[in-house]
Amino acid sequence: MNRTDLGPQRIVCLTEETTEWLYLLGQQHRIVGISGYTVRPPQARHEKPKVSAFLSAKIDKILALQPDHVFGFSDLQADIAAALVRAGVAVTVFNQRSVDDIVAVLWQVAALVGCTQAAQRWIEAVHAQHAAMRQAVQQRVQRGARRPRVYFEEWDDPPITAIRWVSELIDIAGGEDIFPERACQPLAKDRVLADPLEVVRRAPDIIVGSWCGKKFRPERVAARPGWQDIPAVRQGHLFEVKSADILQPGPAALTDGVAQLHRIVLAWMDGQVAAVLGQGGVAQAGGCHA
Known part of the structure; x- marks a missing residue:
């Protein structure tokens, strides 16, 4: 079931991949702050306040946006996450390192914003794309x-x-x-x-x-x-x-x-x-x- 009224409504994304994913899901209206390194999608840089680098963040600026959830990545953002948690903000720090991990994180984010059906369609399309790549390579291997x-x-x-x-x-x-x-x-x-x-x-x-x-x-x-x-x-x-x-x-x-x-x-x-x-x-x- 898709329930886009569920989940966090004011999200700060400390890295690019969750920003891009929310745009792909049509949930960009939930994003209130992004990483300054974001280049995908291009419009995000023009539409959203930039509140962090990768290893540092403007904590006061993030708090002023009144986020109800912050998405981060890896132990390298642990200090940022800790500061926000102490300020009472809900923080999820992902640590995806493999293709399967990436898919799992995309699914989790989609579930948080009530878009599992759209996420499933996207994931299935990607898996089909990868299968077609493997097939194209195998055909060439079979030809020598x-x-x-x-x-x-x-x-x-x-x-x-x-x-x-x-x-x-x-x-x-x-x-x-x-x-x-x-x-x-x-x-x-x-x-x-x-x-x-x-x-x-x-x-x-x-x-x-x-x-x-x-x-x-x-x-x-x-x-x-x-x-x-x-x-x-x-x-x-x-x-x-x-x-x-x-x-x-x-x-x-x-x-x-x-x-x-x-x-x-x-x-x-x-x-x-x-x-x-x-x-x-x-x-x-x-x-x-x-």
Whole structure:
């Protein structure tokens, strides 16, 4: 049952993914404050007061909005959450790290605002999209193509490998994450590459950069000592996916982010990478949670 008169009526979203989700559900009227890093949907920046960064927030400004619920993300916002709880505000801090976790959080938020039917339709459509991607890849494998090995880099200095949901989206898109053992580490510090030459040894066919809101510079990656021997570098198969599209654990990653990865993977499997080279996304200012 959909009962959009239920649940919180004045919501502050401390990260982008819950803002985007509420807009997708048609519940943007409930949002009274957002993160300053929000770029999806674009209209949110023009319509809603910006009351937080990622690691800090304007507590007084949030309280002045009289929210009846605040949505946050991870232990990194624990201090913000604690301050708001002490002030008497209801706070939910999510900690999604996998594709299944993301879906579960979207469902929980939808339930809070009485939109489970709309959420179910959206989730089913996403699952169908992912199944179609897997089928397209499998068809190519059956014709003799192989899945490309993918190195995903979410930061450059020091190099940081893909978080779990990104690693899983690489798999859905048809690639093979070269650092699957690192993806299970929830903290970025535990995914730092102490030895960048390990990328050389694992020989990725594709390199994807998503540098948390700053422009990916493939020429700098290609110029790293020893990296000229990597197949992806030798062939010029370096791409960018915007951090706002894949490093926010919400709707964008499950739709736009994985779609960009899938397009790159299929082009590589079809021997048509030149057709999409450099079109994986353009850097855009914005936060990321990975």
